[in-house]
Amino acid sequence: MTALNVQLPGLMLKNPVMPASGCFGFGQEYSQFYDLNELGAITVKAVTVEPRRGNPTPRVAETDGGMLNAIGLQNPGLDHIMNHELPWLEAYDIPVIVNVAGNTIEDYMAVTKRVSQAKNVSAVELNISCPNVKIGGIQFGSDPNIAAELTRKVVAVSKVPVYVKLSPNVADIVSMAKAVEAAGADGLSMINTLVGMKIDVKTGKPVIANKTGGLSGPAIKPVAIRMIYQVSQAVSIPIIGMGGIQTADDILEFLMAGASAVAVGTANFIDPYACPKLIKSLTQRMEELNICDVTDIIGRSWKTCNSIPS
């Protein structure tokens, strides 16, 4: 028997695979394709206090091995999400992680305070790394002191464990991670998108209306793996890993790098069945590689004692 279950703060995951924030809406769309109960958990789109219109279109562009997006945290706002999206998810028996965003620390606190009281929210994920909004987001994600302050204040008002989602657009990801760990974060999510741009050579202008966008997809996987490898050795809180996951081998790579669970973003767009297919092929691949339990391989790339489980 292959054991896929992983236990993280606030999250009893029957398997380590969940959709990544912003790539799965609030679940409704993909529930047309399969039973969301198959998922390890669900991370919903970023929630802000007020409704957000997001950025003008075009909001996405394709690049080699990746895509840029600048959605701009469009969401119907805290009230609507409390009254409609979260209750809709109550029909499912999976942990819900709410991705929280804002312009100020108070915004993050306000959203966290309320969503963490919703009966089916198991954890919040602080999006301190959105590259696509002018205020908030990225600043919180590149200064360890500000990130720590934000974390501390949010943790104080949260009823559920707090995961902090780190930005890869920094020189020193380890100090960011340590800062938020010291400030009380229960876990980390990494990585968010790399800031990128694409120019249309016919017009000479950026393809995305917001000009820059966040790069996701297979192209960024090596950066994600490297950062998780570094951070997992430096902190003792668990990491939800993401960035370019397309195959079961990718998941194993994230776990071996040091992640305790993974999130799947862009791959959902390519195949709406991406998550359940990955869960299935993960079991199969683990059997092939003689891995009995996902928890056996977390951090295997750097752990000195790597007895192959039998």
Place this chain on the structure above:
Amino acid sequence: MTALNVQLPGLMLKNPVMPASGCFGFGQEYSQFYDLNELGAITVKAVTVEPRRGNPTPRVAETDGGMLNAIGLQNPGLDHIMNHELPWLEAYDIPVIVNVAGNTIEDYMAVTKRVSQAKNVSAVELNISCPNVKIGGIQFGSDPNIAAELTRKVVAVSKVPVYVKLSPNVADIVSMAKAVEAAGADGLSMINTLVGMKIDVKTGKPVIANKTGGLSGPAIKPVAIRMIYQVSQAVSIPIIGMGGIQTADDILEFLMAGASAVAVGTANFIDPYACPKLIKSLTQRMEELNICDVTDIIGRSWKTCNSIPS
């Protein structure tokens, strides 16, 4: 007539295409395929004072849309390069840019002082961004003050213009660029590789012996374009752009982002004729798009006045 020539400090380029440092040795290998005089310039492999053995193998790994390398600045050392590699290049009538690396500021100064006196060296490029060596390299590339100090001291001893090669592994590329500009840099090269990692799921270990490596190739192009777009608006020194160039359209994208010339790295490995082919197809593509002069489109993506040349 399509004008491809570009004039940069120390560099009279008959076309804006040159091989990137480390991807073209010192020219000998590719001279078996074509006449190096076709190139706009040549950037040679990093030179250090002493010979360097570099890192253990495996030194390269493939990723989706990119590759990782951790060569580790292997090179035969300053003396050998002064006595053999540079004289060999005298047979060619193209500007030579020497990529300079070291562990200390003094190392950079020593190499620059000597190579800048070689009669065929037109410029030096300070590699303050090599992710694959333990000392030097990356630290110089992530602290604006140290980078500025290094630049200032090297400029003082250099007989030729000094280009500083920036690392993309920073939160704020613009302040790095401004710092080295203020310190006297004549130009910038960007970007070097992103730090990445790949794990072999069969062994659970990093594929590259050095564990982490530098990510190059098409995967990183959106990051390069974004950084050049940002930096070119903030500085007034020219930029040699690089990162994932594979096609003439890619070159146009770099120029429109704000680069004044481009360097081609990984693409040489895929096709040894990459540079001459790119130069040829650049002319063709410019004709199709009614661009008469490469200098007309530098920074077109952000320049407000973009009269299409006719």
Place this chain on the structure above:
Amino acid sequence: MIVEDMSVIEQSLRAPGIYEMTLYGESVNMMTTPGQFLHIKVEEGISPLLRRPISICDVNLEKKELSIIYRVEGKGTTLLSRKKSGDMVNVLGPLGKGFPIHDEDEGKTALLIGGGVGIPPLYYLAKKLVEAGINVETVLGFRTAHDIFLEEEFALLGNLHISTEDGSKGTKGFVTTILEQSSFRYDTFYSCGPLPMLRAVEATTVTPGYVSLEERMGCGVGACLACVCDTVHAKEESKDYRKVCSDGPVFRAGEVVL
């Protein structure tokens, strides 16, 4: 909507750069509403990474075949155009809300206005309208006479008016030139084409109608919010938007900002 590997039955060039491809598969059963689209993964693997949205042009439910007509634009459509009979393409579909056909309109007249690669979805619509006993009057715009496709097919279904920008066939000008010159009688209009055309059509028409939009897409199913457009009532910081992929691509004229 499902995901299916559909097999290419045939592919042919309809006009310079314009291809028609016939696909076979079980999901055709679900394709009864005109104006819906497919989200096509042109190649396995990462290049290109994303799916490409292409409208359904015609459906043969009995043969489980559908056809699409598309213009070669970039990487995805170039690779698509190289597919040969027997090859497979991975299709997610049918997606979106198509053109509504009102059965009570029997005997009335619909005006179809299409431009360029906005024309294909109007063909299945025209067939469905005729089936429902609705008269079809069609106005199609092309760049030149060379670019014309689906002419005979539309002509069989009702009056057909063609404009070309250079006047090499039909009326010289745009579809709106025809709309302005002629005084069509119609009860509903249906339009698909480039945005400037749709804007001009909304400005020229008076009766109720429907427009079909294009927008860059990620997921194609309403989850990523890449493809939104504002409703005409949207205010700053409001949530009053529509997703082209799942609320559209067809909207009531006047519902969304063009």
Place this chain on the structure above:
Amino acid sequence: MIVEDMSVIEQSLRAPGIYEMTLYGESVNMMTTPGQFLHIKVEEGISPLLRRPISICDVNLEKKELSIIYRVEGKGTTLLSRKKSGDMVNVLGPLGKGFPIHDEDEGKTALLIGGGVGIPPLYYLAKKLVEAGINVETVLGFRTAHDIFLEEEFALLGNLHISTEDGSKGTKGFVTTILEQSSFRYDTFYSCGPLPMLRAVEATTVTPGYVSLEERMGCGVGACLACVCDTVHAKEESKDYRKVCSDGPVFRAGEVVL
């Protein structure tokens, strides 16, 4: 060495997971030295991005054909194995320095020692040695009897000894088991196979010989320094290294650190 789109003449399965492919092209003219390799771009575009090094197994100069034998390992070789007659693959080659054949050795004996997919380059070598009037004694190692390929071909050129790890054919064990058991008389040895095998071979053999190495490659032409190995005399901070792609893949036994 040149870059050429070579056409696939045929492809066949030689053993489970082991394919033989015959390619046609002008560059075959240059392939007169055994032990050189090709650097193959399996697909256009970015996936996979890099070329794959594969040894030349046999050459027919008259027909301008060469053959390679390779094992399906990952993405590149999987895609290669799907090529059909008439398809093109882009080849950079011939690369590297091959096995030297000493004309003065006429009448002497060469011992060829190969393991797994290290065997293919030895076949063209064997043919060339026989042409030069040198006797060939061959020792080949496989995992099991199922994995054996090129057996008949080698048998035609001289004495052939086979080892399998499970003993399902020939000697049970490794090539070195055969080397230890038998007392071959030979003047030069040539070896290609996995590193542990080459190490064992170097330890077992006494006469001068040549070994062919594998290393991860970037450029394949000596420019990127991905594929270096140390010479046995290399000291810390020294520049005494060899590039497998351009100085090798064949080295004198004892020249480089295995």
